[in-house]
Amino acid sequence: MNQHQDLATAMASADNQPRSTFEALCALARQAVGARLFTLMTFDARSRGAQRIFSSMPDAYPELGTKPLNETWWSDHVLDGHKTFVANDIGAIAEVFPDHELIASIGCESVINVPIVINGKVCGTINCLDAAGHYTPERVAASDALKLPGAAAFLLNKSISSGSVL
Template structure:
């Protein structure tokens, strides 16, 4: 089934599968894997990563990746104050870019993104108790995150919060 052909029953089944997976998780990695599986079912993602933020120290850290070779879980990188920051951190809205040229305006690693066959991105902020904990990052081919997938991505908000909490316990 294509992501664009999802029915409400398909969405409910994907959410139920996530619920079962997260209930059985025993490691942070399994929480992220459950969220990755749900994201791929609902909106698609060739590349899936989780970033956490530490605003006190103004750094972000990749906590999980579906491609450890090209996007390893590693140290921290400084927070950049730009258009992406305004949308995700200040407005607490998802950032969407559907071409590699749009991506290049905010991500310095756009050439690596392009080399992986990705040309669109949706970064979903995860906010709990008024604090931005991080983002769920899904990347796919150019023009992938159309209006229908953006609407479907709203189904990831509560599961993402749950995955962040489960991974931190």
């Protein structure tokens, strides 16, 4: 099976949700663009709060409660502008992420943050981190293929956390 089929199968299952869907989305992202570290963050437009809801390295980047958003040009670009952010060296990462030393310590020096936009608002981001220079223009273009599966995964998570039935 390909990664899209694996994601569809994971989403259809009632077992271990939303984690099984997040793990399948991680596998899809690793195939599409590559990611040593893969995380999912939700954003609340009203409170401007963020929450990590999945991490492929939970020891370094645990799934935690909500935190206030660090308002920078990054938030203008990604959350308000709905544009993918790419940094291909640790210096560029350090400009916007205060945890740049931790990022470097796990062997990551490039990042791509793909905003997931639903109904005109960013509900979260898919975050892939890898070695310096990893996110080439071709990989950045390929990241667009993560938007629809990402939206489905975020909607599933919202449905589960609100207790609603799809």
